[in-house]
Each structure stands twice: as structure tokens, then as C-alpha cells.
Amino acid sequence: MNDSSIALRIDINLDRQTLTLAGPAGEVLAEYPVSTGLNGAGEQDGSGCTPRGDHYVRAMIGAEQPEGTVFRGRRPTGEIYSKELAQAHPDRDWILSRILWLCGRESGRNRGPGVDTFRRFIYIHGTPDTEPMGVPMSHGCVRMRNADVIDLFQRVKPGTPVTIR
Template sequence: MPEAVPRIEIDLVTQTLTLFPQDTSSPMFYPVSTALNGPGERQSSGCTPRGRHYIRAMIGGGETQNTVFIARRPTGEVYSAKLAQTFPERDWILSRILWLCGLESGKNRGPGVDSFRRFIYIHGTPDTEPMGVPRSHGCIRMRNTDVIDLYDRVKPGIPVLIRQSSSLN
């Protein structure tokens, strides 16, 4: 029997991320927040892309919880309410980044629809942001403790399916 491969599924309807571990242990469920604009693949749409992806890069291992990232680089800041007041326009990317790459040419890979070039991440967000409610600009937001936990359980290359329902959309 072939060895099980770990994988992630993100359900846009239930706003949950499920990690199916490599071993036979039970799946792990995390609440998430996906795009306020709903599902969609077009560049600059502010939507969360659907379909088959994989984790192409992982950024932030070893950084402090609530580390602030801009352009995938730690800024040296740690998120706080005071920092949020100072920079109210920022879309906060915190703690860890799992950068996704689409696998479906013309759907989430290639000109005008490329998830990687759209900078679609699974990342941490301020704990004041609600989970289970679409609020992001296209990424998959998670609680900081959850994204750190997930980061520590996965590696680059594992499959990620983003679906709008229980069917493979």
C-alpha cells in the first residue's frame, strides 16, 4: 500500500482549513478567513483562487509570533494595537507565510490567473480579525498560533485544494 501524502483542503463555504496528516492520525481543522470578494481566479480581483495548488515556499520559520512581514520579509516589527493604529492601512501578514502555487493551467496558473504571481498565501493575521468570515484580500488568513502549528506540520510541495463546496470546483 502506498504511503499516505499529507494534504490541505480549504473550504470556502465553511471557512475551514483541514490538514490531513501523513500518518493515519485524525484530520486537523482550523478556522480561516478567505476573500471578502469571494472565490475567483483573476489577477487583481481580490478573490481567493479555487482548485489544486501546492505549497511552493514557506517563510518565517523561527520568527516570533506576530512578526510583521512586508513583501515576504520580516520588518523587525512585532504586531501590536499601537502599531495597528500607526499603520491603519496595512493588510497585516504575520507570523508565517505558506506561499501557494496553482497547478491548473488557465485556471490558477498562467497569465491573468496565476496564484503564485498573485501572492496568494496562507498567513497569520491579527487576533482581532474574525475567523470563519470572509474578510481577506484573496489570501487565507489564520490565527497566529494556528498558522505556526500548521507551518510546523507541513513542508513545501504538499498539495492544497481550495474548494467552494464538497465537490471539486
């Protein structure tokens, strides 16, 4: 991470199921496939939808953890994701490798009572590499391949603007 990350921005396109990292002049620095909310776009608490609008990265979790680290409640469990672990816990919603916790910027839309992205625990995070990308499958978060979320994590910092459209 370097000081140039201040001018970076993240754009998440729900229709295309992509996350684009753009530079200061809007140039595309990286584009990654993602998986967003199975229930589509929406901001209501408990909806399982991915919130739209302007956000920012409020917190970044997992910087020193190995790839595949399993998180529960934003804390590493001490486990590393494996096929055997997945078989032992078939109903877990896997949050792996890194977490970029989002906060809404638009009062009444994605910030505040009933619609608060931060209080809904909406993240950009890693998921098992067996999970499909390019298809909405999450509970509202933005899922990425582990190598991709680690790459993104290394390029940005808290405060990085995020637009979900």
C-alpha cells in the same frame, strides 16, 4: 516537521471557512477556522478573490521568527504586531507570523497568464487575533490565527498539496 508530512494534504473549504489538514488515509489531523477573500472565489489577477482548485505550498517563510512578526514583501520588517502598531498603521493588510506561498497546478485556471496564484501572491498567513475568523475578509489570501498558522507551518513542508473549494 517530519517525513510523514509528504503524505499530508491541506483542504480549504470556502463555504465553511475552514482549513483541514488531512493525513495519508484522509484522516483529519487538524481543522482551523480561516478567513478568505472578501470578494469571494475567483482566479483573475487583481480580483481580490481566493483562487479555487489544486495548488501546492511552493515556499514557506518565517520559520525562525517570533509569533506576531510583521512581514512586508515576504520579509520580516523587524516589528512585532501590537495594538499600538495597528493604530499607527490603520490601513495595513497585516501578514503575520508565517507565510505558506501557494502555487496553482491547473494551467488556465490558477496557473498561467491572468490567473496565476503564485504571481498573485496568494498565501496562507497569520493575521491579527482581533480579526474575525469564519468570515470572508481578506484580499484573496487565506488568513489564520497566529498560533494556528504556526502549528500548520510546523506540520507541512514545500510541496504539500492544497485544494481550495
